[in-house]
Amino acid sequence: MATEKGNLFLRNDTIFGICEGLGEDLGINPNFIRVPLAAGIIFAPMYVIGIYLAMGVVVLASRLLFPDRRAAQVEAEAPALHAVATDAPAVRAEQREERILEAA
Numbered sequence: 696m697a698t699e700k701g702n703l704f705l706r707n708d709t710i711f712g713i714c715e716g717l718g719e720d721l722g723i724n725p726n727f728i729r730v731p732l733a734a735g736i737i738f739a740p741m742y743v744i745g746i747y748l749a750m751g752v753v754v755l756a757s758r759l760l761f762p763d764r765r766a767a768q769v770e771a772e773a774p775a776l777h778a779v780a781t782d783a784p785a786v787r788a789e790q791r792e793e794r795i796l797e798a799a
Contacts, residue, residue: 713747716754 714732718725728750735743 711751713751713754716758717750720754720757 714725714728717728732743732747735746
């Protein structure tokens with residue numbers, strides 16, 4: 696998979712990004728969607744193109760109705776993680792002091 700993030704529709708390494716977007720939404724590898732579509736295009740190209748476009752509508756609807764939850768979750772967790780990271784030296788110092796007092 697490409698490491699580049701951004702709008703799937705505008706990326707150079709995808710054809711509208713439908714399989715990758717659907718894979719992300721379903722939590723599966725997009726190749727599990729691409730392979731059956733590629734095999735189906737040999738036997739019934741018009742049906743597969745219709746299915747591909749229908750999947751595009753599903754991906755578009757999911758992106759519009761349910762914005763990227765992971766980005767919102769990361770943004771929500773960032774202050775907490777920053778607080779933990781900045782408090783870590785103070786916590787270690789307190790633990791050292793407690794150990795010294797216990798030993799004395």
